[in-house]
Amino acid sequence: MRGYKVFTGTANPEFSKKVAKHLSLPLSEATIKRFSDGEISVQITESVRGKDVFIIQPTCAPANVNLMELLILTDALRRSSASSITAIVPYFGYARQDRKAAPRVPITAKLVANMMETAGIDRVVTIDLHAGQIQGFFDIPVDNLYGSIIFHDYIKNKGLKNPIIASPDIGGVARARSFAKKLDVDMVIVDKRREQANESEVMNIIGDVEGKDVILVDDMIDTAGTIVKAAKALKAKGAISVMACCTHPVLSGPAYERIEEGELDELLVSDSIPLKQECSKIKVLSIAPTFAEVIRRVYHNESVNGLFI
Secondary structure (H helix, E strand, C coil), X not given: CCCEEEEECCCCHHHHHHHHHHCCCCCCCEEXXXXXXXXXXXXXXXXXXXXXXXXXXXXXXXXHHHHHHHHHHHHHHHCCCCXXXXXXXXXXXXCCCCCCCCCCCCCHHHHHHHHHHHHCCCEEEEECCCCHHHHHHCCCCEEEECHHHHCHHHHHHHCCCCEEEEECCHHHHHHHHHHHHHHCCCEEEEEEEEEECCEEEEEEEECCCCCCXXXXXXEEECCCHHHXXXXXXXXXXXXXXXXXXXXXXXXXXXXXXXXXXXXXCEEEEECCCCCCCCCCCEEEECCHHHHHHHHHHHHCCCCCHHHHC
């Protein structure tokens, strides 16, 4: 085999170290600097000629900086004669703008896909895309992993007496239904009306939660307005407890304060994005072992889907 190397950007180096540890492989060396005006400078400090290369870089905040860093790393590796370049993007930024929801607006998810391909990326591996159809924006292979796999065992071990899965909105029904099927429990839906971006108003609960331990399932939490209001509405309808599972803890603006002060009992998140601060209600479960196994399987041309069967 040609051999492979794993590089990391500066978005989440601790996560990259965990992945490398599970692969029993040191992170390869690259120097990433900033010019005084903020431009990014990259130099690959070891040979990658003929190697299969993996770059670990979520495009979380600051999204523009981390995206450019990924593209520049890719260009440097392509010009260094890497055999193939796979982008490991635990959090895919700009995924929320995946269609024309209003006149004269961009489809930035497609724009980012074009930029990645143009830079020279041969394959993308991500987890819980905000919209599954974004895979079709690429003309290269895209592996969209299922984040729920890391939450199942934790929830089962909690020994909840009367669990039920809830989708925080209509758009998340398919994700919540899949989660409920794996845990063999029922599902309810929180119906909400969004007045403007990053603001939401919970309207009612579709289904019965009286005396239930509710588990909200979502792909990301940004300002936490939806999830906290959903928890309040669920408890008003008789839920005993409300916990939430979210793959991507974007947690911007007043998110931490809302979670700490709201009626949500516990929030499970992955380490796809580094947390900005501590919170007593947030528990982090690592997806590093999953990504390490995916890297190994991609390199050896083995099935990735087999992980989730």
